[in-house]
Amino acid sequence: MFVTFCAGYVPLPESVRDIVLRHCLHDHGVKAHIHAVVVMPDHVHLLLTPLRGADSNPHSLVEILQGIKGASAHSVNRSLRRSGPVWQEESFDHVLRSSESFEEKLEYIRQNPVRRGLVTKPEHYRWLWVEQG
DSSP, rough: OOOEEEESSSSHHHHHHHHHHHHHHBBBBBTTTEEEEOSSSSSSEEEEEEEOOSSSOOOHHHHHHHHHHHHHHHHHHHHTTOOOOEEEEEEEEOOOOSHHHHHHHHHHHHHHHTTTOSSGGGGGGGHHHHHHH
């Protein structure tokens, strides 16, 4: 599943992007298998596969995103000594239909900081995490 959610105010300071990346990876292997994540100054892209819970049902995307967005918003606000929404309410998700589409989305995430002119190579972007496999 390919997911995008946007910041309610921009740009997100670098220290905040560290916090957001940490929260995106917090439940890796618990509620979702995270394949890739990039935290941009104004949005986040995730490539993930929901995992099954104790009841054998997959964790819902709503549950996964509420966990990430809620916990990260709390930490971001505490870090910045502010209150209020950090993320826009809605997010955009796309169910991937083939391995070809998976590779396209993975490369899209990797190249996002390059396309935005933030770095010349994806590996140089501090807030990009791609599963090594």
